[in-house]
Amino acid sequence: MSNDKDFEISAPRKIKKSVGTKTFEGISYLLLTLGSIICVLPFIIIVSGSFTDNTTILTKGYSLLPRDFTFAAYQTIFKSPKDIIQAYKMNVYYTVVGTGLGLMMITLTGYVISRKEFKYRNTISFLIYFTSIFGGGMIPWYLMYANVLNLKGHTLAIWFPALMSPFLVILMRTFIVGAVPDAITESAKIDGAGHFTIFFRIVLPVLKPGLATVGLFLALGYWNDWYRSSMFSTNSSTWQLQFYLYDLLNATTAMKQMASNVSMKTADLPTESVKLAMAVVATGPVLLFYPFVQRFFVSGITVGAVKG
């Protein structure tokens, strides 16, 4: 970049550059607007559908604006506000605990397997990656938690299994390798810094985008999960939010099916609009929270600042 030839031709380009940049930006805006519209359209359909009368959805289909405006779907979901508030509370609890602990464990692991001086880093990377390919299936996994550890009905069984994932560990390793040049840690080591000092003082500060990404993925995973409640909860007070909503819907459809086998009363739910309202209820808080995470993705960092 800094040799003479480049320098020579750079001068006349100066005017051109701004034109090029402008065109480039113009295209950026155009494409992003287009992409955003495609992505947001179905969501608008969902939101307006959630305010539409169930029968109208079934007979007239979906639309961009709500027809036959009604809160019926939300009333069904918030039928017992106490329960849904409990589900929200539990979801926040699982998400905070799981993301906090998980992020710590993932980052530490990522740090260890990114250390060049660590002889077994590849072996450990392999052992972690291996779990993403081979698995014993659901039943031994279930028995491990339900029978061996006897955690059925315990909240631990709901947040523990998702603390880490091989994908996030490997991703974190990549972020650390990319963000922290070896030279910096080497010089810190020569200055007599231990691993914990290097980790907290040098690695973490420059790792913000990586931490934000992995944290976001972890948190989203926790927020959107319903499966572990389904498997391990024995009491509705420990339900995850998504399970609370999902089960509401499943109960209606399953009971309707079940009615071909058993004489029983089936619950009547405006299923279509409830399905959509569920998406809104579960997603809303995340969208409110997202901008706080976003600031790590929208402004760059300067490693030099840390160096100095």
Next chain:
Amino acid sequence: MKKKLLSAVMTLALLASVVGCGSGSQSAAGALDQQGVSEIPATEATTETAETTEEAAPAAAIDLSEQVDLVFYVMGDAPQDEELVEEALNEKLLEKCNATVDMQFSTWTDFQQKYANEITSQGADLIYIANWLNYGQLASSGAFEELDDMLDTVAPELKALVGDSALGMCKVGGKIYAIPNTWPEYVSNGVKYREDLRAKYDLPVPDSLENLEAYLMGIKENEPNQPLLAVTTEESQGFKTAFDAAWALNFKYSWVNINGLDYGLTANYDTPTDVYDYWFSDDFVEDMKLMKKWADAGFWSKSALSDTNNSDAYKNGLCVAEIAGQNPNKQVTAIADFTNAGEGWESAYVAYGETNGVIYPGHATQNGTAVVRGCKNPERALYVIQTLLCDDEVNAILQYGIKGTHYDVVDGIYKNLQEEAGETPTFPYEGFNTWNMRNGDTKLPQATDVALQEMFDKYAKLGEKTKFPNVNIYDGFSENYEAYSAERSAVGNVMRQYLAPLQAGLVDDVDAAVEDFRTRVKDAGLDKCREEYTKQWVAYCEEYDYK
């Protein structure tokens, strides 16, 4: 050096191989022959079963000295007042059997998977069983405790109440593994249709293929924009049909079971052991042509194969008849739905059996209770089942909650007090979903049950006239497909891929498509499945003397 090494290795290897081959193995049967043994004494293999019977034998009178806490696993969601009712229930149970019951609920999410998990992990003591939860397969695979001997020693009252014939229906491999409920119900399938539209356009009652066609055609002519049938693949996932429209064919045949037997085999109700081939018959081609005719006439959407959401269609007027998976219970629900909708719609129902002459009540294994293998106190568990089912006081708490708080009885009819007051009931009717604890003698009817009972009475009368009066032959049969599971899976796959479009009338040339389906399903191993299946089915019929 290298040579030396090599020769050393070779010598060693040779030496080793001589040692090894010297002690080479021979056939175990041959070895036994040499020893002059022709029969192996088979005493020890049955130790386990011997032990369990031993345990059961000395318990002439049940020992209630120690308190036992049992887990009772049932389907569905917990009622809001779970704890309150459980407390009241346990108070009585402690007094009467020195036991408590902790109700655990599957929830309706992934319930089939979780049900299997619960049995595998032996987390529960008592469990709800049903034929739609694979009771037969589970029992024959050893998931439940045998109850034969215990019934005599621990629960004679229960045995008397249920009766030998119903208990006999719960037998798998000659052993009783479950206690059925004692409330007879008819879940016979049929067609639900819009009586108001039928009357308005003066159309025939859809009680046969021709009349159903005329009914639908009539509506189509008068209201061209009205969708007619909401049929999907949902109710046709087994080995009988692949698309719901084919259910209508039940008007035509008096088969032993709705949609016949598995693998395109079938038999008539009157001669269940005379199994015959349906898929390779001319009837089948004719029926598929009818399906195409209906599809072309627009009776259902051309995209129906991918539609899975039809449960609300009838209720919202998006179809004028439902033909798959409908039973009296659903008709009763539909009546209530239409009343709520207030559009002046009317629902009527005609059972296939009314036309084809085959009608029977639900099988005993429809709703039952079993003791999970591994339960530490199987006797007490059975004793608790007896109390729950036979003791009126306990049964009422289990089924309806607390009298005065949750429900009351007015003129012999159940009334939910909270529902009356316009609140959400915290313990609805059968709030624990214990349909397996329905006691026919004491079950409180709900207001809606009147219409249901009327239908039941009508079917009971028709059922009297069949060859096996009011006996459900088919539902007690459970297939053991271990020997041909791979072929079976392949056949199922061919059905999804080639039979479904046929039955949905989406093919251009029916004859060619039928031929294609037939070759493919044969290639998948149909014959092997059929052969084994027929053997098992005939053996089953002979065991219960359905001839």
Next chain:
Amino acid sequence: MKTKYLSGISAICLILTLPFFDWIKLANLVALFSKMGVTMDMAANLYTGYNLYNLLSFVQYSGQGTLGLFAMVLLILVFATLYFNIAHIVRALLNDRNKAKAPNPHKASDLPLLAAAKTAFLFGIFTSAATIAFVLFANIKYKVAGFIPGASVFLILVISVAAYVFTKKLEKVERARYNEHGFAHEFKKNWVLFIMLVPTFVYFMINNYLPMLGVYFAFTSFNFRDGLWASPFTGFKNFEFLMKADLFRLTKNTILYNVVFIGVGNALQIIFAILVSKVTVKWFKKTSQTLMFMPYFVSFVILKVIVYNVFEYQYGLINNFVTQAGAERIDFYNTPSYWPFLITFFYLWKNIGYGMVVYLATIMGIDNEIYEAAKVDGAGELQQIRYITLPHIRPTFIILLLYALGSIMKGQFELFYQLIGNNGVLFNVSDIFDTYVYRITTTQPLSIGLGTAAGLYQSIFGFLIIVVVNFLVKKKNPEYALF
């Protein structure tokens, strides 16, 4: 020179592990068989002696599921012993050449060879000891002295132990000479790092490695009477249904879809990440990013309903437009050729915003000074992307790519299942491995083995691919390797 003797010993062990020798012999046949419940008919398939390779056939034909898992562990051990002995011998044969090739004569130690020898002998010890343990276990189980270890078991045990001790000694000398260190030293030096890994170790042990024993279920026919670990061993019976399937079509579909998903998906994610990073107006940047993230929250269940409403034949949105325009209706749900595109579109739609975050974070991690310097040097936008952004993204891209390769036979079940459902007409283009397995397993609800077998097939497929690809990548640039 002493290393030569080691490879000689390895060769002996190797020969002893080959299936010429009986490792386990049966005695007291009558008593044993009667305890096992083996009949004369079953005995026809049995032998009086077994090696570890065919021990499972004994388990299968005698119906002794209880011994199955142990026998399988022995089989894996004996294969590992075989592999490590061969690896050791090959290394020994190539040792001189490798040493000569070593760039630095000071590094030309025998240590790698000795490490290989150690592993080989260690596995020899494991295998023979485990075999003896198996015999004890079985004898206690049946309360009959029915199993006797063969002479070769003890031979291997003794030889291996002796060789291991000898190797250790050689290693010590070699280490002292080249100033290298073993595990103990590494632990002393980096014990902090080990401590950092303790929670991770506990987590993966509980959540992944211990449940992995369940892979064994792929070879059994589960029943509740015998329980999970004693159900009959049935060999490859659970894999039969895969043979019955059109494996070629399933594999082809699965891999093609995945390749397109990975390739096009990553390309679009990178493009949009760069676009977002280049936008200067803050609110636009934030909004567009948020909006593109939203599809991630739309569950497939809802997506299915919307898609069905759009593409349905009679009342669908598109066909409404089409008929209003006076054209023929389009029969989407009976025309397979549309669906590869539709499926791909909806995959991309749902995942671009989510996957973009990784690249965005990577771009944001690039030191701003580099761009500033480039601008001073007069580099245009495209040049900046070409020479700064893309090279910085490359490691992330390659790692994500490698990671995805291991799961190339798995994937996106929900997407396919919800969009297509049970529509057999479309199966030729839309059936992937997971949807097929799902259809099969629903017909056999109690079979644990079926799903496990299918999973094992996918795992092995992915594993072989990833090991080969990772090896190639590592050869080119160790920085980019996954492990």
